[in-house]
Amino acid sequence: MVVSVQTALPDFDPLFAALADHTRRDIVRRAISAEEGVLELAGHYPMSFAAVQKHVAVLERAGLITKRRVGRRRVVRTNLEALLVARRLLDQYEELWRARIDRMNELIAETAGAIDTGAKKESQR
Amino acid sequence: MVVSVQTALPDFDPLFAALADHTRRDIVRRAISAEEGVLELAGHYPMSFAAVQKHVAVLERAGLITKRRVGRRRVVRTNLEALLVARRLLDQYEELWRARIDRMNELIAETAGAIDTGAKKESQR
DNA sequence: AACTTATACAACCATATGGTTGTATCAGTG
DNA sequence: CACTGATACAACCATATGGTTGTATAAGTT
Secondary structure (H helix, E strand, C coil), X not given: CCCCCCCCCCCHHHHHHHHXXXXXXXXHHHHXXXXXXXXXXXXXXXXXXXXXXXXXXXHHHCCCEEEEXXXXXXXXXXXXXXXXXXXXXXXXXXXXXXXXXXXXXXXXXXXXXXXXXXXXCCCCC | CCCCCCCCCCCHHHHHHHHCCHHHHHHHHHHHHCCCEHHHHHCCCCCCHHHHHHHHXXXXXXXXXXXXXXXXXXXXXXXXXXXXXXXXXXXXXXXXXXXXXXXXXXXXXHHHXXXXXXXXXXXXX
């Protein structure tokens, strides 16, 4: 059984960059459920085979897809793990956001007693 | 109370592109909890103020941050909604992935009776 | 009003990106 | 082995990106 112990700190730059293109996102989406080769994928887009092949290469370098030989084709499959890596970062941001709201609420609670006692003007350097 | 009814189909390209840069992700992270102006933000990075200002502009165009005047400064705040838009897309992909696994499992169950009845060689065009 | 602080923006440069066409490689098939 | 199908990759081009410096504007401060 294969258990990758924990891939080193992920390189988010190529990951998000790969997702920043409509064609590539569509390839990712297709490659989740389908089992298409590069040529078949290329059929879906209004550009040359070579262009699509380059998009696939970008996705592969970003770790978002993998290819395996099936006959003469190289079948493209989306790598869930990479999607999760990206999602986890966004989750982390969301968590930070919640933490901030919590802190603000605490602050409001603490300050509640001071309402209408004159603490109004805010210093702004 | 302000309730944006539903922003039109989100433009993922600038959103993910904005996240595809380490400096910009760091600005987003900082702007979640801090209340810094552009000049203060610039202090954290080894580049000119103008460079940081351009990064902030990219983030603003992508909808990831907003600025509001506080005194003479323009304080930068992360926009949670944009983060959620990005996360939702990744959630959708994950969901597609789960659906695929489910379908595969169903297929395996259906085919289970046919085991050892000779259905082995797989056509591959 | 003059000065200072904070921000914006234009012009410029080097490199990266997204597309093209053409050529090379590589695995099945007759 | 020759042929075809599928992929890879190099070379090229136009535009975008990430950085720089310099100048302009806008809001507080004295």
